[in-house]
Amino acid sequence: MSESPQPTTPTREQVIAGLQAMMDAIVADELDLAGHELESLAARTGRSMDHPDVLYFRVLIAIQRGQSLEALQYLTNEFGEDAHPELRVLCLYSIQDPLWEGLAQALSETGDASTRQAMTLMLERYREVMAGVPH
Amino acid sequence: MSAVKHAFEKIGEGIKHAFEGIGHAVEGLGKTVAGVLTANPKEIKAGLGDIAGGAKEAVSGVGEVAGGVGAAAVGASPLGAAINAMTGGKASNFVQGVGDSAAQAVNNGIDGVGQFADGIAKGNVGEAFSGLANAGQAALMFVPGAGEADLAMSVAMNAGKQLVKQGVEGQVQSGIGLHV
Numbered sequence: 001m002s003e004s005p006q007p008t009t010p011t012r013e014q015v016i017a018g019l020q021a022m023m024d025a026i027v028a029d030e031l032d033l034a035g036h037e038l039e040s041l042a043a044r045t046g047r048s049m050d051h052p053d054v055l056y057f058r059v060l061i062a063i064q065r066g067q068s069l070e071a072l073q074y075l076t077n078e079f080g081e082d083a084h085p086e087l088r089v090l091c092l093y094s095i096q097d098p099l100w101e102g103l104a105q106a107l108s109e110t111g112d113a114s115t116r117q118a119m120t121l122m123l124e125r126y127r128e129v130m131a132g133v134p135h
Numbered sequence: 136m137s138a139v140k141h142a143f144e145k146i147g148e149g150i151k152h153a154f155e156g157i158g159h160a161v162e163g164l165g166k167t168v169a170g171v172l173t174a175n176p177k178e179i180k181a182g183l184g185d186i187a188g189g190a191k192e193a194v195s196g197v198g199e200v201a202g203g204v205g206a207a208a209v210g211a212s213p214l215g216a217a218i219n220a221m222t223g224g225k226a227s228n229f230v231q232g233v234g235d236s237a238a239q240a241v242n243n244g245i246d247g248v249g250q251f252a253d254g255i256a257k258g259n260v261g262e263a264f265s266g267l268a269n270a271g272q273a274a275l276m277f278v279p280g281a282g283e284a285d286l287a288m289s290v291a292m293n294a295g296k297q298l299v300k301q302g303v304e305g306q307v308q309s310g311i312g313l314h315v
Contacts (some may be wrong), residue, residue: 089217093214121219
């Protein structure tokens, strides 16, 4: 993927507004718009589309599109099987690949704080669902 | 495909669920922040320190709610729970290092009184965050890097817009000649 154009020093309000627009679009399932907003946000903040911050939301949008397998393949092809394991968990879970659980368990113990929390919550919630706790 | 699609849809549901939960917390905070501003309007003239302190205190309270993403994620799908927890850090990264906005000026105390009052009275900042409890409002809750002033102003402009505006109008029009 090509690098984004030079950013034009956005204000916080602009960045937050961009995040707002993107998340609103994701929630509304307006995924083309979400992708557009993400591209704009990336360009404004000088990030490539493969920057980890951007990649997270790209994967989110891909999952929401029903393209988890494609996202997983992209992660593998572009970054290797060891990169972005937290994103791989999301993709693996989405395609119902049981490998997600072991990877999530490992990350719940060794990832950064945010990842540990996310994986722990995911595992806990999964076990609740499996135990019949409604959601 | 339908089963997989179902899983995808759960992400959106999970996000909505968390946003709704945090939105309620934001609503409560909005009243607090509006109260801070309207109950102590002289602080606007006197300086930003106490206001920022009050806002920070209020934000800290909700921070615990927002920090309790797990609580907000209860009832979400496993995938939704994970996303709820991860989105904050990722969104925060976009804001880190971005400065020089009206809200940042408040944080720094640059041209504090006038700029702060002007921003609130004219709704410059609030226009960017219309709609309480929408996804963006919740997103802001997820963004520690946004700073207390960003959050307080955003919340105040949404939840306590009229209260704050009235309070500022009353104090500022006569105080520093600002008309809205």
